[in-house]
Amino acid sequence: MSATPSTAFEIAAAVRAGSVRAIDVLEAHLGRIAARETDIHAFNLVTADEARAAATRIDDMVAAGRDPGPLAGVPIALKDNMCTRGVPTTCSSRILEGWKPPYDATVVSRLAEMGAVSVGKTNLDEFAMGSSTENSAFGVTLNPRDTSRVAGGSSGGSAAAVAAAFAPVSLGSDTGGSIRQPAALCGVVGVKPTYGTVSRYGLVAFASSLDQIGPFSVDVRDSALILESISGHDALDSTSIPQGPLDLLSVLDHDVKGMRIGRITDMPEGADPDVLGRLEAAFDALRAAGATIVDVELPSLKYGLTAYYLIAPAEASSNLARYDGVRYGCRVDAVDTNSMYMATRAAGFGDEVKRRIMLGTYALSAGYYDAYYGKALKVRRLISDDFARAYGKADVLLTPTSPIPAFKVGEKADDPLSMYLCDVYTIPTNLAGHPAMSVPFGDSRDGLPIGVQVMASTLGEQPMFKVASALERHMNSSGVRS
Amino acid sequence: MSPAEIVVAPNDGSYLIDGYELVCGLEVHVELATATKLFSASANRFGDEPNTHIDPVTLGLPGALPVLNRHAVELAMRIGLALNCTVQPSTFHRKNYFYPDMPKAYQISQYDQPINVDGWLELPGGKRIGVERAHLEEDTGKSTHVGGTGGRIHGSDHSLIDFNRAGVPLVEIVGRPDIASPDEAKQYVTELRQILVAVGASDAKMEEGSMRCDANVSVRKPGAPLGTRCEIKNVNSVRSLGRAIEYEARRQIALIEAGESIRQETRHWDETDGRTHTLRTKEDADDYRYFLEPDLVPLDPGAEWIEAVRAALPMLPRERRLRLSQATGAPADGEAVMVVVERGQDDYVLAVAESGADVARALVHVKEAYAEQGARPSVPAADLARMIVMETSGKLTSTQAKTVLAELVANGGGDAEAIAAAKGFEAMDLTALEAIVDGAIAAQPDAWAKYCAGEEKAMGALVGAIMKASKGKADGKAVTALLQSKRG
Numbered sequence: 028m029s030a031t032p033s034t035a036f037e038i039a040a041a042v043r044a045g046s047v048r049a050i051d052v053l054e055a056h057l058g059r060i061a062a063r064e065t066d067i068h069a070f071n072l073v074t075a076d077e078a079r080a081a082a083t084r085i086d087d088m089v090a091a092g093r094d095p096g097p098l099a100g101v102p103i104a105l106k107d108n109m110c111t112r113g114v115p116t117t118c119s120s121r122i123l124e125g126w127k128p129p130y131d132a133t134v135v136s137r138l139a140e141m142g143a144v145s146v147g148k149t150n151l152d153e154f155a156m157g158s159s160t161e162n163s164a165f166g167v168t169l170n171p172r173d174t175s176r177v178a179g180g181s182s183g184g185s186a187a188a189v190a191a192a193f194a195p196v197s198l199g200s201d202t203g204g205s206i207r208q209p210a211a212l213c214g215v216v217g218v219k220p221t222y223g224t225v226s227r228y229g230l231v232a233f234a235s236s237l238d239q240i241g242p243f244s245v246d247v248r249d250s251a252l253i254l255e256s257i258s259g260h261d262a263l264d265s266t267s268i269p270q271g272p273l274d275l276l277s278v279l280d281h282d283v284k285g286m287r288i289g290r291i292t293d294m295p296e297g298a299d300p301d302v303l304g305r306l307e308a309a310f311d312a313l314r315a316a317g318a319t320i321v322d323v324e325l326p327s328l329k330y331g332l333t334a335y336y337l338i339a340p341a342e343a344s345s346n347l348a349r350y351d352g353v354r355y356g357c358r359v360d361a362v363d364t365n366s367m368y369m370a371t372r373a374a375g376f377g378d379e380v381k382r383r384i385m386l387g388t389y390a391l392s393a394g395y396y397d398a399y400y401g402k403a404l405k406v407r408r409l410i411s412d413d414f415a416r417a418y419g420k421a422d423v424l425l426t427p428t429s430p431i432p433a434f435k436v437g438e439k440a441d442d443p444l445s446m447y448l449c450d451v452y453t454i455p456t457n458l459a460g461h462p463a464m465s466v467p468f469g470d471s472r473d474g475l476p477i478g479v480q481v482m483a484s485t486l487g488e489q490p491m492f493k494v495a496s497a498l499e500r501h502m503n504s505s506g507v508r509s
Numbered sequence: 510m511s512p513a514e515i516v517v518a519p520n521d522g523s524y525l526i527d528g529y530e531l532v533c534g535l536e537v538h539v540e541l542a543t544a545t546k547l548f549s550a551s552a553n554r555f556g557d558e559p560n561t562h563i564d565p566v567t568l569g570l571p572g573a574l575p576v577l578n579r580h581a582v583e584l585a586m587r588i589g590l591a592l593n594c595t596v597q598p599s600t601f602h603r604k605n606y607f608y609p610d611m612p613k614a615y616q617i618s619q620y621d622q623p624i625n626v627d628g629w630l631e632l633p634g635g636k637r638i639g640v641e642r643a644h645l646e647e648d649t650g651k652s653t654h655v656g657g658t659g660g661r662i663h664g665s666d667h668s669l670i671d672f673n674r675a676g677v678p679l680v681e682i683v684g685r686p687d688i689a690s691p692d693e694a695k696q697y698v699t700e701l702r703q704i705l706v707a708v709g710a711s712d713a714k715m716e717e718g719s720m721r722c723d724a725n726v727s728v729r730k731p732g733a734p735l736g737t738r739c740e741i742k743n744v745n746s747v748r749s750l751g752r753a754i755e756y757e758a759r760r761q762i763a764l765i766e767a768g769e770s771i772r773q774e775t776r777h778w779d780e781t782d783g784r785t786h787t788l789r790t791k792e793d794a795d796d797y798r799y800f801l802e803p804d805l806v807p808l809d810p811g812a813e814w815i816e817a818v819r820a821a822l823p824m825l826p827r828e829r830r831l832r833l834s835q836a837t838g839a840p841a842d843g844e845a846v847m848v849v850v851e852r853g854q855d856d857y858v859l860a861v862a863e864s865g866a867d868v869a870r871a872l873v874h875v876k877e878a879y880a881e882q883g884a885r886p887s888v889p890a891a892d893l894a895r896m897i898v899m900e901t902s903g904k905l906t907s908t909q910a911k912t913v914l915a916e917l918v919a920n921g922g923g924d925a926e927a928i929a930a931a932k933g934f935e936a937m938d939l940t941a942l943e944a945i946v947d948g949a950i951a952a953q954p955d956a957w958a959k960y961c962a963g964e965e966k967a968m969g970a971l972v973g974a975i976m977k978a979s980k981g982k983a984d985g986k987a988v989t990a991l992l993q994s995k996r997g
Binding site for chain 2: 118123234235262344353
């Protein structure tokens with residue numbers, strides 16, 4: 028093979044064919060990490076030695092005539108909230124500093140079985156709470172497209188790792204937009220699949236009813252490849268849908284002729300004009316490709332953000348209660364157990380995490396439950412009902428992924444509410460458990476990447492990927508940026 | 510629940526302490542006899558080395574997720590059905606509170622939609638005690654507080670935690686406040702224990718903690734509104750339960766009589782001083798912030814499974830007692846029937862009867878001599894039956910029968926006739942006995958005259974002489990009968 032393969036799809040094919048060695052692919056990526064990681068800070072930990080050992084095993088298998096699997100030799104970066112046996116898993120929090128899980132997350136073991144090579148653990152907002160990766164206890168991740176700007180969050184490290192070509196693909200987790208928003212800000216593809224398609228076993232929980240793992244990649248095909256690899260039922264996750272892996276690669280070349288693309292007429296306002304301009308361009312491109320644009324109403328969408336900021340913190344307040352200093356991670360000793368809890372949690376958690384624990388504890392407290400958490404659950408049902416009506420008319424919906432392109436580091440750090448607004452378009456999907464993905468669709472006038480969000484109904488990954496693939500084809504053929 | 514919502518079964522007034530009625534409801538936790546834990550594959554075993562049955566789920570490690578144990582659901586349904594509950598679709602909630610032996614800082618439990626609701630348990634005497642619910646939940650780990658006094662966390666030097674028990678499946682059986690006396694409370698727990706063992710749900714050993722009992726106690730004047738209740742914890746035996754309830758009732762009555770009010774609180778039973786002590790007041794109670802457990806899906810066993818479990822339920826203790834009572838003529842709530850059914854020896858008694866023995870004698874012998882034998886006595890039923898036939902046909906006196914039976918039990922069976930012969934218990938037929946009786950009457954005419962005149966005490970001298978003459982082989986009952994018939 029003359030050209031060095033760069034996508035996961037090409038790498039796996041070349042490694043399986045024996046035309047390229049996994050170790051050489053890995054070294055090329057480690058070389059880029061060595062050159063640029065100090066400027067970007069995508070990783071909390073680069074596991075170069077373990078990766079070299081894994082790549083060598085892959086090459087040995089190929090040499091011995093055995094097939095290492097559909098992801099043979101593909102370097103992959105893992106968000107540092109996925110458990111990796113014997114490798115520190117911090118959630119970018121002091122409270123878990125030094126903790127080494129005794130087990131692998133289901134996604135981690137599936138990737139390894141398929142021949143992927145983990146290159147390290149990527150930075151995130153502490154416990155995935157944030158939209159800029161500025162809430163990491165270990166420093167901010169910078170946007171490879173403009174290092175004065177944030178990479179988005181909470182999976183900023185995984186988005187930046189792909190944008191900087193530290194790895195062709197990575198995994199993130201998305202609770203309210205934590206894959207899609209950084210993908211948009213970094214100019215890469217990011218997918219949040221249907222709740223229950225990818226096992227959460229071994230994903231450190233933020234908000235259990237919303238969390239879902241998904242891929243980042245440069246192109247749509249690689250996300251399809253990774254999602255096919257990690258999806259499918261897992262007996263260790265009771266919320267896992269009892270079905271086989273998603274079938275996605277086979278639909279990518281299908282055209283979108285006759286598909287119904289929904290435009291939300293009562294979409295929350297406040298998006299940047301450049302962002303809205305690219306969304307219009309996306310509608311135009313799909314119309315030109317033979318799709319029909321239909322108007323849909325989602326009147327309850329505007330309550331999504333509020334409902335999310337009650338439900339997610341409520342679950343988080345419970346999920347994060349286990350970090351008490353008794354069994355693992357950080358412990359600050361004190362005179363008695365209660366004082367030890369308080370000292371440990373005061374020292375171990377950052378401000379945003381504490382803010383959400385307090386919010387969530389309050390929302391669940393006796394006397395407040397009905398007014399806050401209970402009402403938020405009702406809104407969640409209303410949003411699902413609205414979506415159900417909308418998907419009666421449309422196969423997919425198109426919105427901006429983020430209301431704004433990548434912002435400057437520090438710009439929103441002291442204003443939690445404006446930071447929360449970054450997720451206004453992504454949150455409703457999580458509340459409904461639906462799939463959605465962000466596809467790069469050109470740049471702002473300042474040259475910053477802009478993503479378009481393709482949303483679909485439960486298990487609507489096929490139409491979603493068809494449309495995403497069509498948008499990508501349009502961009503590649505229009506020559507704006509490839 | 511506010512006191513006004515509680516409906517209490519009418520107290521029949523048979524139990525009053527200093528003019529006050531007792532109102533008591535029990536909450537019983539039982540560990541289910543599953544092979545593995547409620548939400549993970551670690552073994553559910555008592556008494557092993559600490560922290561040997563643990564895994565990421567048990568320890569609440571980051572990222573671990575619960576998966577419901579199907580067998581635990583089945584055992585919970587058995588309990589519910591045996592307690593006449595409705596089995597319904599249910600959900601799991603998180604009960605949030607911090608404690609070092611609670612690894613996730615929340616307990617997964619059932620809250621507003623428990624698997625079993627609205628049942629009852631019938632006491633041996635026939636009174637029904639309501640069962641509000643019987644729900645599934647996970648157990649905590651076990652803390653051992655080192656140093657300090659009394660094994661309490663307060664004042665200890667350090668604490669050790671064993672997570673083997675964490676995640677063990679429990680069913681909490683919440684009884685309605687229908688219990689009106691300490692004795693009823695003891696009967697309830699004893700009966701419940703037998704039901705749990707009978708359906709194979711639990712070994713239900715209070716001393717090992719596989720069955721734990723908390724008592725809600727209040728008192729009131731007959732007809733008055735319900736009093737403030739206190740919850741009594743740390744009751745570790747049926748006997749302690751009765752003592753603790755009685756102590757607590759008397760404590761509350763003394764307060765009321767002194768013009769003071771009862772504080773709603775949780776109290777700790779101290780076995781050594783026989784008192785209850787304040788553990789925490791209502792004001793200190795945690796706000797558990799219950800919410801639906803997002804890591805689990807709703808549990809709907811479906812009619813087919815429920816009916817299969819119902820159909821496979823074994824005969825329950827109450828039915829066994831009725832069956833044995835009908836067969837023997839002994840009262841169903843009498844000591845012999847109660848004891849034999851509790852030991853699980855009723856099938857055996859009936860088998861002895863089937864081998865040709867008098868069933869009432871079989872009941873008495875098994876009750877008296879089989880305390881150590883358990884549900885599968887080592888003496889073959891036919892061997893005991895032969896001994897009983899000898900006894901009822903007059904070949905053995907009741908004293909001799911006991912001796913032979915002791916030998917049978919000691920040897921795990923044997924030929925009763927051979928044992929009797931070896932002991933020199935030759936058969937004494939009625940003709941031989943009558944001759945001895947006539948001899949005694951002739952030798953003691955005064956005693957005989959007094960006896961004939963209605964002086965029953967005079968019979969003692971005659972019987973003594975007959976026994977002596979027969980070298981103890983005469984059956985006391987047969988002798989009495991002979992004497993009575995001769996008196997006319």
